[in-house]
Amino acid sequence: MENNALYNGYKICRNAPSVSHLMFADDLILFGNLDELTINTLQSILDIYAAWSGQCANMQKSSIHFSKEFRPNRRTEIVNRLGVKQMQINDKYLGHQLLKSSYKIDSHDFLNDKFDTKLEGWKRIHLTYAGRTIMIKHVLGLIPLYYMATSLIPKKLMRAKYLQKDNFWEMTKPQKCSSTWSAMLGCRSEMKEGCCWAVGNGEKIHIKNDPWVPKLHNRRPIPNFLSTEQPVLVSELILQNPPRWDINKLQLCFQSHKVEAIVDIHLPNISEEGTEDKLLWLHHPNGVFTTKSFIKTLNDKAPSSSHYGNSENIPWKKFWQVKVLAPNLQIFAWRILNNGIAVGSRMMTYCKDINTECRMCNGVVETLEHLFLYCPVSQAVLFASHLTLRIDGSLNLSVHHYIKSWLLEGGDYSKLKMGICLFWSIWKTMNNIVFNKGTVHIQKMLQEAYYWFHRDTNIQDDTTLPSEQDLLDSAKTVWSPPTQSKMKINFDGAAGIRGFACAAVARNYNCEFNGCQTQVFAFSTPVEAEAHGALVGIELAINKAMRHIIIEGDSLTVINSLKYNNFPVHWRIKNTIGKIKDKLGNFTSVDFNFIKKEVNFMAHSLAAYVVQN
Numbered sequence: 001m002e003n004n005a006l007y008n009g010y011k012i013c014r015n016a017p018s019v020s021h022l023m024f025a026d027d028l029i030l031f032g033n034l035d036e037l038t039i040n041t042l043q044s045i046l047d048i049y050a051a052w053s054g055q056c057a058n059m060q061k062s063s064i065h066f067s068k069e070f071r072p073n074r075r076t077e078i079v080n081r082l083g084v085k086q087m088q089i090n091d092k093y094l095g096h097q098l099l100k101s102s103y104k105i106d107s108h109d110f111l112n113d114k115f116d117t118k119l120e121g122w123k124r125i126h127l128t129y130a131g132r133t134i135m136i137k138h139v140l141g142l143i144p145l146y147y148m149a150t151s152l153i154p155k156k157l158m159r160a161k162y163l164q165k166d167n168f169w170e171m172t173k174p175q176k177c178s179s180t181w182s183a184m185l186g187c188r189s190e191m192k193e194g195c196c197w198a199v200g201n202g203e204k205i206h207i208k209n210d211p212w213v214p215k216l217h218n219r220r221p222i223p224n225f226l227s228t229e230q231p232v233l234v235s236e237l238i239l240q241n242p243p244r245w246d247i248n249k250l251q252l253c254f255q256s257h258k259v260e261a262i263v264d265i266h267l268p269n270i271s272e273e274g275t276e277d278k279l280l281w282l283h284h285p286n287g288v289f290t291t292k293s294f295i296k297t298l299n300d301k302a303p304s305s306s307h308y309g310n311s312e313n314i315p316w317k318k319f320w321q322v323k324v325l326a327p328n329l330q331i332f333a334w335r336i337l338n339n340g341i342a343v344g345s346r347m348m349t350y351c352k353d354i355n356t357e358c359r360m361c362n363g364v365v366e367t368l369e370h371l372f373l374y375c376p377v378s379q380a381v382l383f384a385s386h387l388t389l390r391i392d393g394s395l396n397l398s399v400h401h402y403i404k405s406w407l408l409e410g411g412d413y414s415k416l417k418m419g420i421c422l423f424w425s426i427w428k429t430m431n432n433i434v435f436n437k438g439t440v441h442i443q444k445m446l447q448e449a450y451y452w453f454h455r456d457t458n459i460q461d462d463t464t465l466p467s468e469q470d471l472l473d474s475a476k477t478v479w480s481p482p483t484q485s486k487m488k489i490n491f492d493g494a495a496g497i498r499g500f501a502c503a504a505v506a507r508n509y510n511c512e513f514n515g516c517q518t519q520v521f522a523f524s525t526p527v528e529a530e531a532h533g534a535l536v537g538i539e540l541a542i543n544k545a546m547r548h549i550i551i552e553g554d555s556l557t558v559i560n561s562l563k564y565n566n567f568p569v570h571w572r573i574k575n576t577i578g579k580i581k582d583k584l585g586n587f588t589s590v591d592f593n594f595i596k597k598e599v600n601f602m603a604h605s606l607a608a609y610v611v612q613n
Contacts, residue, residue, distance in 0.1 A: 007041045008033050016160040027093075034066075034078060042082075063087040065099065115140055133327060187298075194283050194297055198574065199265050201243075202234030204277040214282070214571075215261040223253040234277075243267040266578030280571050287571040296321060314404055324413045325420060329452060332427070333420045336368065336399055341427070343368055359433045360440055371430065372399050372423050381426060381445050386499055387418055399423075412525055418453055425449040454495055479599050484509045486548040486589075489537040492600050493529030493555075494607035500526075501611035502533030504540050505603050515544050518610045530555035531573035531580075533607070534562065538583050547588045554597040554604075563592045 009020030010031035022029040032038050050056045065087040066075050079086050089099050097110075118140060162174070162181055169192070173185050196219050197205045197212040205212050211219035212234060223231075231237055231253065239246050244267060250259045268275050280287035283297050299317050314337055325333070335341055344356030344366030358366040360377040372378055373391050382389040389402075406416035425448040432438035482488040491504040500521040506514040517540040519532060534551060541549045553559055561569045561577045569577050584590050597604065 007038055013161040015164055034070075039078065039081065059083040060085075063091065133331060187294075190298060191289075191294070194281055194294075196280050196282055196571075197234075198278045198280050198287070198571070199234060200268060200275045200277045202236075202238050202277065205234040207231060207234055207237070213258070213261050213265065215264060216258065221254050221258045221262065224255065237262075238267060242269055264575060266575040266582070268578065269582070282571060285570050285572075286568040287574075288568075314400065315407065319407060322407070322413050322416065324417045326452065326455065329417075329420050329424055332424055333403060336372070336423065337403060339368060341368060341371075343371055359430055369398055372426055373397070373402075375426075377429075377440050377442070377445075378426050380442055381422060381449075384442060384446060385418065385422055385449065386496075387415060387422070389419075414525075418449070421449040421452040424452060450496070477596070477599065479595075479602070481507065481509045481511050482550050486550055486591075487514060487541070487544075487546045488550040488552060489541060490595075490600055490603040491530070491533035491537040491551065491553045492597075492603035492607050493526060493533050494604060494611050495526070495529070496608065496611035499611065500529040501607045502529050502536055503603050503607035503610060504533060504537035505606060506537075506540055506544065506546070507602075515540055516606060517543075518606065520610060525572060527555065527557055527570055528572050528576070530558045531561075531576040533603070534558050535576055535580050538580050542583065542586050549587055549589075550591045550593060552593040552595055552600070554595055554600045556594050559592050559594045 007020065009018035010033070011018050019031050021031065030042070046057050059082070062084040063086065064079065064082065064084050066078075075086065087099065089097075091098065158181065162177065163171070169188060171185075173182065177185075192211075195211060196214050197210055199205065199212055207223060208220065213219050213221050231249070237246050237249055237253075238244070245263050245265075247259075247263070250262055254262065278287075281289035281293065283293045284290055299321060319334070319337075320330075322330070339346070344354070344358070345368075347354050348356050356365045358364060358370055358375055360371075361375050363375075364370060373382075374393055379391050382391060391397075402419060403416070406413070406419050409415060425445045428448065429438070429440060429445050433440070479490075487506055487508055489504050489506045491502065493500060493502040495501075501518060502521075503516065503518045505516045508514055517536050519536050521529065521532070530553065533555075534553060537551055551559075551562070557570060558573065558577075560567045561573065562580060
C-alpha cells in the first residue's frame with residue numbers, strides 16, 4: 001500500500017524514516033496521516049484481511065489517538081466513521097501507558113502504588129537486615145524495569161530530527177524540541193566528565209580542550225608551549241612509521257610527569273584495526289556509553305537528605321549503589337552510620353550491671369569512635385594496613401567522617417572497601433574476646449580484613465564467556481608441561497599489605513625452572529595487576545631469547561583480550577594489552593591459555609610472596 005502511495009506512514013521530521021505500523025502477536029498499531037485516502041485504504045485492508053482469514057477486527061476494543069492540531073469536530077467524525085473510541089491519557093496496553101503526561105513525574109505515580117501493593121502482604125517489620133535488603137534489591141527493584149523499557153527511543157530518529165549537520169557537544173538547544181532531547185542536552189557537562197579519548201591517529205583530539213590522558217586528574221594536559229611551535233591536535237605529537245610519540249616535542253610542551261603519563265599511552269600500528277580516535281565512557285568496563293551507567297553516575301552525585309542525628313550528612317543513594325561491598329559488610333557499615341552497633345556506651349542504657357570498658361585495651365568506656373578509631377589496637381591495625389591510616393586524636397574525627405570521605409572519593413571504592421573490612425575485623429575480634437575469651441593478634445586481624453577484601457573480587461567481566469577450549473583447559477586440576485619445542489610462562493597477580501604485585505614463571509617440557517620476573521605496584525586494581533603479569537611474562541621471554549612460548553593465566557579477561565582481536569578490551573588494561581601485542585613480533589609462535597587458579601599456584605605464590613615482603 002505504501003509503495004502504491006495508497007497509505008502514508010508518520011514521520012517525526014522531514015529527514016526521519018517513515019513508520020507505518022508496529023505488529024505484535026495479535027495486535028496492530030498503525031501510524032499515518034488521516035486524510036480520506038488513508039481512511040478508505042484502512043477500511044479496505046481490514047475488509048480484505050477479514051475475507052481471507054475469517055477474523056474480524058474488534059472495533060470495540062480498538063482506539064485512536066489524534067495529534068494536537070486535529071479539530072474536535074473532525075475527530076468526532078473519524079471516530080464515528082471507523083467505529084472506534086478515542087484514546088484517553090490513562091489508557092494502558094499490556095500494563096503500559098502509551099500516552100505520557102507532559103508532567104514526567106506524574107506519569108510514573110502508578111509505580112508507587114505497585115510498591116505499596118507488594119509491601120502490604122509482607123511481614124516487613126519482622127524481616128532481618130539481610131531480608132530487607134533482598135526485598136528492596138531483588139523484588140521492588142525489578143518492578144520499574146518492565147515499564148521503563150517502553151521509554152527507549154530509536155537512535156536513528158533522534159539523529160534524523162536533531163543532528164542533521166550539527167555536533168552533539170557543540171550544538172545549541174533548539175527553541176522547540178522534545179523533553180527527552182532537552183534533557184540530553186542538559187546533561188552534556190556530566191557526560192563530558194566521564195569521557196576520555198582513546199588515542200588512535202590523534203586527528204580528532206584537541207590537546208587542551210579534550211580529555212585524552214587517563215592517568216592525569218582531569219585527563220587534560222595543559223601545555224607549557226615554551227617552543228615556538230604550538231601544536232593543536234594530538235596527531236602533531238605523533239611520529240609515523242611506526243607510530244610513536246615525539247619525545248622531544250612532548251618535553252618542550254609538557255612537564256615531566258605529564259610526559260610520562262602521555263608516553264604510557266599505547267599507539268596502535270597502522271596495520272591494526274581501530275587506528276581512529278575513539279571516545280570512551282570510563283564508567284563502563286568496556287568503555288561503552290550506556291544509560292544505566294550514566295544514570296548510576298548521576299545518582300552517585302545526587303545529594304541525599306538522609307542523615308544520622310547531628311552527624312555529617314551521608315550520601316545514602318551513593319552508599320547503596322556501591323557494588324564492591326559484600327551484603328553483610330554493607331549492612332554492617334549502614335549499622336555503624338546509624339549508631340546501631342552494640343558498644344559498651346550504648347549497652348549501658350539498657351543493662352545497668354554491664355562492663356562498659358573496651359575489651360581490647362581495657363582502658364576507657366567503649367564508644368563507637370573509641371572501638372574503631374582511638375583504641376590502640378584499632379590504630380595499630382589501621383596503620384599496618386595498606387591504607388596506612390594514622391588517627392590523630394586531637395582532630396576528634398568520627399567514624400562517619402572517614403566512611404563519608406572514602407565514599408565521596410568514588411572510583412573503584414577500594415579505600416571504602418578496605419576501611420569497612422578493617423572495621424569488620426575489629427568488630428569480630430572484640431566479639432571473640434567477649435564471647436570466646438580470645439586474644440588480640442594484629443596479624444590475624446589484618447588477614448581477616450584482607451580475606452573479606454579479596455573474597456568477592458572478580459577479575460573477569462560478567463560478559464566474558466570462555467570458549468570450548470578454555471573450558472577443557474580450565475578443567476585440568478594439575479599443571480601440564482609444554483611440548484618439547486615450547487616454553488610455558490605462567491603469570492598471576494596478588495594483593496597484600498603493600499598493595500599489588502604480579503609475577504611470571506617460565507618452565508620447560510621437563511618441568512624445569514627457566515626463570516622468573518616480578519613487579520610491584522603501590523596501588524592498582526586486580527585486572528590491571530593481571531594484565532601487567534602477562535606483560536612481565538612477555539618481557540621475561542624476550543630477555544631469555546625464547547621463540548616458541550605459551551602464556552598461561554587464570555584471568556579470562558586478560559587471556560581473551562590477547563587471544564581474540566574483536567574482544568572488547570577493558571579500558572583500564574587497553575594500554576597494557578597494546579604493549580603486549582606490539583612485542584609479539586619477537587616470537588615465532590605464541591599461544592594463550594586459560595587455567596584454574598588452583599593450577600596457577602606457582603605464579604600466584606611468587607606474586608603473593610613479593611607483595612608481602
